[in-house]
Amino acid sequence: MTLLQGIAASSGIAIAKAYRLVEPDLSFTKTTIEDIDAEKAKFDAAIAQSIQELKEIQKVAKTELGADEAAIFDAHVLVLNDPELINPIKEKISSDQVNAEYALKETTDMFIAMFEGMDNEYMQERAADIRDVTKRVLSHLLGVKVVNPSEISEEVIIIAEDLTPSDTAQLNRKYVKAFATDIGGRTSHSAIMARSLEIPAIVGTQEATEEIQDNDMLIVDGLTGKLHINPTAELIAEYEKELEKYEAQKAEWAKLVDEKSITADGEQVELAANIGTPEDLEGVMNNGGEAVGLYRTEFLYMGRNQLPTEDEQFDAYKKVLEGMDGKPVVVRTLDIGGDKELPYLELPTEMNPFLGFRAIRLCLEETDIFRTQLRALLRASTYGNLKIMFPMIATLDEFRKAKAMLEEEKEKLIAEGEKVSDEIEVGIMVEIPSTAVQADQFAKEVDFFSIGTNDLIQYTMAADRMNERVSYLYQPYNPAILRLVKMVIDASHREGKWTGMCGEMAGDEIAIPLLLGLGLDEFSMSATSILQARAQIRGLKKSDMKELAEKALQMGTAEEVIQAVKEKVNL
Amino acid sequence: MSEKQFTVIDEAGIHARPASVLVSTANKFESDIFLVYKGKDVNLKSILGIMSLGIGSGEEFSVRAEGADAEKALEELEKTLQNEGLAN
16 A cells, blocks of 8 residues: 655545546647548547537536536637637648648647737636647547546546646536545645535645556545555545544534534634635635635735736735625735745745745835735725735834835825725734734734734744754644733733634644633634534633633643643543 | 727626627628727637737727628627627
């Protein structure tokens, strides 16, 4: 048996046989042809077969995925009917006496280059559609059997390098239990699709297609990103139990979607979700999220070769605000630099990226980038309950500068006749120890705090979280961390403000009792953790947790704290 | 020959979905139909042609039809542009 580690893209567990959805060999050579009419006829036939196939895929897509997802295939059919594409190919066959494969590829490559060269991201993505269509026609010309997932008639786990929209559209939910891909991240198309289909998925395994053969037995653990190939009978039995437990647990949690996040002694907190794109909202709704506690805007800037325009950003922010229908949405301004690179900004490499030129430090320097984002946010503010949060604030001066720019842009927009909400709360991330220690001073000027535990822990413990040799120092339950968290929460409450948390810790079952006891107001986590957290919180008494937290603050080590929590809440 | 001027009102400009509807409508007619934009003529029966222009919001273009059913075609296309909220 082999184990591959990938990125957990959609939670759940699946145990089934592998089905390789791998690109067929579409290579060909350029040849000179004698019978031009026969070659043209061959081409016409391939087009007709492709259109027929697309129409069938579209029918499946409509029922399985909905009209919106299926609409893309309308465009594909039109491309295959496009005289500006078809005629030049036929002309090329006759004038150059070349084979249809070559004429097709030459012509579509020209269109692909043209769309990729356009300075509009939307148009650049259309190049992928033309590629998709070209592959389909080419496979018919070459007589290569394209793997056809609609033929699947038993439960399988799909293995692919990556999944295109037309691949996913053909997947039959009844039989496809999960998928695993070589490339991609949590926001790639296949990951988003898996979450909307609610099947487990692992992306970015690097070598799934290399290591896995058709009919290999697989276990996909979408909670941890582990992909087991030909596991032992014991492991299968273990996971079968795990799966049963997971399903039963999920059914239990699902009953809490519309319930309040309220403790056994009647204290209410807010359970929010961390999101990266407007597409993540569906998961927030399905899991009963009461707010968006962290909207990471980096994804708008990543995976492209230029900055997003004000309008592009406005559209995304508006979509999220409208989607949440008046519920709070905390948007974090650009947190880039350091380990998260944007190649097109051409920032110099740094010795200590985590201690370097990143986030608000970069934004206060590159003010054009920052002001564009602020304007887009302000313009979107009238579409919902917007809260703006600055990341990596270390000094009051940084906060004041950032806030002043926000005020300036607001005045400019109003002067331009734009509507801007007057209710926007402006807060900061607390992830640098200096800010936590001085929280009492910050609390007088900010509207809220959100504690970013991943960074707060690494800066407090002076341990790079990417360095495995010092990973033992990543200690969320260390009393030193808990004391900092307490300082921040207390400081905010003294000024009548609120504190949230948007790091991994906020959704952790050991941390939740402690945070509840420390008085945290908002817990923001991945959407799929919300129902579990709600179930836990509803079983706890805040008064008991307060006692527990007081004791934890006086303990010597993280181990003692973990022990105390486990004893108190039966974990 | 019939020709008529339009202004794009869709915020996203002429993007894939309305372009698809437009091309499908044009395909119903015998006439040669062109979209004229910045002095360029593009076959309105070509989705790639229309999309390659990347016409943005607020920009002007005209539609020209030549053939037996030219007038009917133009009428129908105008209706489509308006129904799709694409241009007026």
